[in-house]
Amino acid sequence: NETNVEVMRGMLAQRPQVEMQVSMTGTEGLRSIRARHPDLILLDMHLPDISGMEVLRQLQADVHTAGIPVVVVSADALAQQIDAAFEAGCTHYLTKPVNVGELLTVLDDLLERMDTHFG
Numbered sequence: 403n404e405t406n407v408e409v410m411r412g413m414l415a416q417r418p419q420v421e422m423q424v425s426m427t428g429t430e431g432l433r434s435i436r437a438r439h440p441d442l443i444l445l446d447m448h449l450p451d452i453s454g455m456e457v458l459r460q461l462q463a464d465v466h467t468a469g470i471p472v473v474v475v476s477a478d479a480l481a482q483q484i485d486a487a488f489e490a491g492c493t494h495y496l497t498k499p500v501n502v503g504e505l506l507t508v509l510d511d512l513l514e515r516m517d518t519h520f521g
Contacts, residue, residue, distance in 0.1 A: 406498075410444065410475075413502050417509060428452035432460055435467055442512050447476040447487070458490035471512050475500055 407424050414420050423438065425431035428449040435443060443461070447454030454474065461467045471493040478484070479497045487495050494508045 406446070409500075413500070413505055414509075416502075416506060417513075419513070420509065426450070428454070428457045432457060435461065435470070436464070439466070440470060441516055442471045442473065442493075442509070444473050444475055445492070447474060447478055447483075455486065455490055458487065458492060462491040473505075473508055473512070475505075 411422060414422050422444075423434060423440065425434050426449075429451050431443075431445075431449075445454050445457060449457070454476065458472060458474075461470065461472065468491070472491060473494045473496060474487050474492045475496050475498065476483075476487075477498040484495050493512070496505060496508065
């Protein structure tokens, strides 16, 4: 929702090298990811059209998107849901309300790995 988007924008403002593109549905997100090939994905598990789990499955099934790190940001904090997300291919799982420091640490780690891997 728009409130979560603005909260995330505020957090990411601390990392000006990060450009945030927002998709409000899973279908729109998959289309955008396939067109743009982002360095990483922040994924909410509760989308209005398809589940975040389905988005993860489709990303992992596509050779062009399977290697993109996915950070799940979700209110779901049950161990079985978290485990299922990791099994479906997420790289990190953060629960809402998101701790700003934790989010930035995860992003910094992923960006550093990408710089090391690609740079």
